[in-house]
Each structure stands twice: as structure tokens, then as C-alpha cells.
Amino acid sequence: MINENGSLSIHSENIFPIIKKWLYSDHDIFVRELISNACDAITKLKKLDIMGEYTIPDNTHFKVEVKLNENNKTIQIIDNGLGMTADEIKQYINQIAFSGAEDFLNKYKDKANQEQIIGHFGLGFYSAFMVADTVTIDTLSYVDGATPVKWECDGGTEFTLSEGTRTERGTTITLHIGDEGKEFLREYPLKSTIEKYCSFMPYDIFFINENEEETKKETDTKEETEEPQPLNDTNPLWLKHPNDCTEEEYKAFYRKVFMDFKEPLFWIHLNMDYPFNLKGILFFPKINNEYENMEGRIKLFNNQVFVADNIKEVIPEFLLLLKGVIDCPDLPLNVSRSFLQNDGFVRKISDYITKKVADKLTGLYKTENESFIKYWDDIHPFVKFGSLKDDKFYSKVKDILIYKSIYGEYISIKDYIEKNKEKNKDKVFYVTDEQQQSQYIELFKQNEMDAIILSHSIDQPFISHIESQEKDVKFARIDSDLSDSLKEDSNEEELKPATETLENLFRKALANENLKVKVESLKNIDLSSMIILSEESRRMQEMSKMYGFAGLGGNMPSDETLVLNKKNSLVQYLLDNNTNETKLEDITMICEQLYDLALLSHKPLQPEAMTKFIKRSNALLSRLAL
Numbered sequence: 001m002i003n004e005n006g007s008l009s010i011h012s013e014n015i016f017p018i019i020k021k022w023l024y025s026d027h028d029i030f031v032r033e034l035i036s037n038a039c040d041a042i043t044k045l046k047k048l049d050i051m052g053e054y055t056i057p058d059n060t061h062f063k064v065e066v067k068l069n070e071n072n073k074t075i076q077i078i079d080n081g082l083g084m085t086a087d088e089i090k091q092y093i094n095q096i097a098f099s100g101a102e103d104f105l106n107k108y109k110d111k112a113n114q115e116q117i118i119g120h121f122g123l124g125f126y127s128a129f130m131v132a133d134t135v136t137i138d139t140l141s142y143v144d145g146a147t148p149v150k151w152e153c154d155g156g157t158e159f160t161l162s163e164g165t166r167t168e169r170g171t172t173i174t175l176h177i178g179d180e181g182k183e184f185l186r187e188y189p190l191k192s193t194i195e196k197y198c199s200f201m202p203y204d205i206f207f208i209n210e211n212e213e214e215t216k217k218e219t220d221t222k223e224e225t226e227e228p229q230p231l232n233d234t235n236p237l238w239l240k241h242p243n244d245c246t247e248e249e250y251k252a253f254y255r256k257v258f259m260d261f262k263e264p265l266f267w268i269h270l271n272m273d274y275p276f277n278l279k280g281i282l283f284f285p286k287i288n289n290e291y292e293n294m295e296g297r298i299k300l301f302n303n304q305v306f307v308a309d310n311i312k313e314v315i316p317e318f319l320l321l322l323k324g325v326i327d328c329p330d331l332p333l334n335v336s337r338s339f340l341q342n343d344g345f346v347r348k349i350s351d352y353i354t355k356k357v358a359d360k361l362t363g364l365y366k367t368e369n370e371s372f373i374k375y376w377d378d379i380h381p382f383v384k385f386g387s388l389k390d391d392k393f394y395s396k397v398k399d400i401l402i403y404k405s406i407y408g409e410y411i412s413i414k415d416y417i418e419k420n421k422e423k424n425k426d427k428v429f430y431v432t433d434e435q436q437q438s439q440y441i442e443l444f445k446q447n448e449m450d451a452i453i454l455s456h457s458i459d460q461p462f463i464s465h466i467e468s469q470e471k472d473v474k475f476a477r478i479d480s481d482l483s484d485s486l487k488e489d490s491n492e493e494e495l496k497p498a499t500e501t502l503e504n505l506f507r508k509a510l511a512n513e514n515l516k517v518k519v520e521s522l523k524n525i526d527l528s529s530m531i532i533l534s535e536e537s538r539r540m541q542e543m544s545k546m547y548g549f550a551g552l553g554g555n556m557p558s559d560e561t562l563v564l565n566k567k568n569s570l571v572q573y574l575l576d577n578n579t580n581e582t583k584l585e586d587i588t589m590i591c592e593q594l595y596d597l598a599l600l601s602h603k604p605l606q607p608e609a610m611t612k613f614i615k616r617s618n619a620l621l622s623r624l625a626l
């Protein structure tokens, strides 16, 4: 029987290629890792200064330089941070996954503010080998009397460590770029990668194209050269206290970061220190039209280092419709996304952001109601989407949901129901297409009835959601039923014979045995015919169309009813002349035309029906001209 305990052994020759290849999915991440190490080195030095372990010389300009030399095939990252001694290189660089950042924090645990150091895992430096064949470190430590050190490694497991030549405190990392990284040997991709990840890093980052500098020197005509400008903004707006930020600053920041020249509607400045550290600004963008892509962009930062756009695991999905930046140094971002998804801490962050957004909206509703109404057309899809996606969000915003009425006013469902109780019997009538349903809208207006406009694609799922949450709210499209207030007082029995006669007549004229006809006495005598389709049937039809039940959509028995107004003279004409054989042709034409007219304000006509309708309309007009 075999019974043995032991520890697995890992050989660095085996693990190194894995780190190189799989540690990060994006090649360009080396830029982020090396520049953040350079910034860390400066932060650490500043901390040593604060703690009295070192005195920063006067006039020190802390900076990171990225030098590209296409001819030599090198990229250098140069900092004037704390540098490393030979021992530190042995410990932090040679021992893969031994994080100097962790070590530094442990060493100065009580004295230093932990939050600002970026590194955690002790692997970032090795991302250099994703693009470089050979990496050299030239460094001089801040420690008094330290000797400069040079470390070199060609991506195997061997390295050389020797005395270096660096004379100033700090570190130069030189990447001898191999085939895998050659795309970064051009100015544009390298510079834009720096801008992508490092736009808000805490120290000035300068880009220098050495080959260009050389040609400039050769052709120098004593012209004053411009002062070089850093690529980054070391003091991003989100780190400032909200009270110290001006409206113009927010707008300028928005323009710059999102390249959106439409002004944002409003914004939320997130500023939290406890129980976790989170700062950021969320902007509500202006949407130009309903069909515009609503996709927003939330940039996630970790200590001013860009991590990624739109990380769903941290930022609630519906908030991705907004534009903004979130900086959360506490996030364990190097771990897998599935971990993030299940992490309670991450959920708390996400809940916090959701709560802040809901608070801002309710605050606006209460204190700046006029502005809130002005913004509503732009923000309602977002608020509705949020309500669908997140119950907690819904319960916070449900009392501030408003709807535009056919009179152009904004009203809550509660107020709508209250106001229209008598006429609507608790139903909420709505319009999905103002143009197409204009006939019904007109009818409503004539009878001083109200309906709300729900024309966005989010509205259908949204009203189903409201109905499921609020038991006494029932939505009905404006053409789903005839409200009693549109009709004159007359009893059903009285209208029965007319209904029978006209149903037979229309069925014959339209050659449609299943057509349902209902005769009503409508107050508006100009109105001859209209289609109604019960809310349930229409929703069923729409659903089957949406889910593409092939054939079903088309073949589904239609529950449409043709309503004819007995008070209208054309309908009356049909009633009076339906047995008159000599007028058969006219009667058929009128039936067809009335049916098409009714259909037209209910849904678009099919191409064939449309062609017939136009032909018939022309024929009818020519009769007038006779």
C-alpha cells in the first residue's frame, strides 16, 4: 500500500513560459505594468521622505520617461524613484512572484498609507518578456553609498547581475523588443498604449522618440524647442473633492476622456473612503435620438492606473449605459473575473454605486424637478433599464418614474390613475407610435381623455415589469379597447342588428369569413371605422414575432375587431343600401376602403394591401372628377 505525503515541486523553467504567455491576455499590458512600477518607485521614495528615512533633494521633478528607439529596437522606461540595490534585485526580481510592493507595505505597515502603491502580486515586471527578448535593469538605489547595479535576462531562467553605470538615483528598464512586440516599436501604437493605461497616473510621463530627436539635432536651426508636455494628467478630477470642482471642469473632463462633444446632462461625483475606497464620476450622456446606440463606457481604474472598460462584474450592467470613471484601489483586479462575480466585496461596491445613482435621481426629482423633467427624455431608457435589471434600484426610483402624456405633460402613474379614474376605470392607456395612432390620440383628446407615450423599445418589457410589481396597474394600448367615454349612451341590444348586417357585408366584400365587426355609437361623427385589438392578443402577437416563432406570428388567429361608427354618414350609407344590388360595386369599394383606413392607423399595411389601397383611392377620386 502506498501512503505518502509531500509537496509538489515547480521548476522555474516550466513556469516562466506560462507566465510569459498566459499571465495577461493583452500584450500591451507591459506598458501599464512597467510604468506603474516606475510610479510606485517614486511614491515609495516620497513615503521614505515623509517618514524621515530619506530627504528628497530640492527641485526634484519626479517623472517617468518612455524612450523609443526604433533603430536599436528598444523601449526604455526610466524613473527617478527609489532604485534598487543588488540585494533588492535578488529578492524582488529574481524571485518571481515575490512582491516588493507587499514587502514594502509590510515593512512600513504602520507608517505609510497603503492605498497608493499599485503592485501586489510580484508578477507585473515579467510582462516585459511578452514583448522583449532581453530585458535590462540599470538602477541606483537611494541608499547612501549604494552602488549601481545592472541586471540582464534573455527570457530564459538565467540572469546576470553586475555593477552598473547609472549615476543618478532611479531605475532604467530597457526592453530589447523581439518579434512578438515589434508593433510597439512605432511611435503611434506605443504612445496610444501609454495614453490608454496611464493617462491619469500620478507622475508626469514623457514620451521621447530618440530617432526623431537625433534627426532634429542634425537639422537644428537654433529654433527654440518647445517645452515637452507630459502625456498624462497627474491630478484627475475624480480625486478632487466634489466641492472644489467647477461645472466647467466636469464638462472639460468629460469631453477629454470620452471625446463626446455633446454636453453631459448631469453627473455624480462618487467619493467614498469608508468602508472601502472608491472615487469616480458618472456622467449621464445626452442622447440625440432614440435610435442612437445607448452604449456608454465606464472606465475602471485602480489607483489612477487604467484597468479596463466596462467590467460587468464590478459595475452593474445598466450603469454601463452611462459614461464615467471609477477608481477603486481596493479591487482585486488581477484575479479572474469569475472570482469577482462571486465576491461579496465587489457586490458591495456595485450596490454602493447603484444606490448613489438612485439617490442622485431622487434628489434631482425632489429639488430640481424642472431640470429632472427636462432630462427625462434622455434618461428614461436608462432608469427603465435599471429598474428591469435591479430590483433594489427599482424600489428606490419607482416613485420618481414619470411619463409623457399626449398633452406633452409629465405625470406619474399614480397621478395618472387618480386623475383618470372615472373615464379609464384604473386602466393606463398608452401610445406606442404617435404618428400611426394619431387617430386614436385625436379621439382621446376630443373626449378629454389622457394617455401616456411609451414609444421606446424598452417600454414594452418595462410595462410588463411594472404590472408584475404593482398589482393594481394595468396598461392598455390606446387602440386596444373602446372606453365607455368615447361612446354615446346606447344599449348593446340596439346595436346588434346593425352589427350583424355590417359584419356580413364586410365579410363578403373583403372575402374574409373570420372578420369581426362591432358597431358602436361613437360621439365623434367624423370617425367611420377603427381597429381594436385586445391588449393580451397584441402582446401575444408581438412576443411571437420577437421570438421568431416561424409561421406562428403570421398564422396566429388575429383578434382584431373592426369597429364601425353608426353615427358616421358612410357607415349609415352602408346600412341603408346594403341590399341595393345596383350599388354593389360602390358598397364593396367603401367597405374595402373603410377597412384599410382603419388598419392604417393601427399598423403599417402590407405591401400588397398598400398597392391596392392606393389604386382604389385613385379610382375613388376619379369618380369625383367625373
Ligand SMILES: Nc1ncnc2c1ncn2[C@@H]1O[C@H](COP(=O)(O)OP(=O)(O)OP(=O)(O)O)[C@@H](O)[C@H]1O
Pocket: 033, 037, 038, 041, 079, 081, 082, 083, 084, 092, 093, 098, 099, 100, 101, 102, 118, 119, 120, 121, 122, 123, 124, 125, 126, 171
Ligand atoms: N522601477 C522600479 N524601481 C524600483 N523597484 C522596482 C521597479 N520595478 C520593479 N521593482 C521592484 O520589483 C518588484 C516586483 O515588481 P513586479 O512588477 O513584478 O511586482 P509588483 O509591482 O510588486 O506587483 P504586480 O504584479 O501587481 O505588479 C516590485 O515590487 C519592486 O519592489
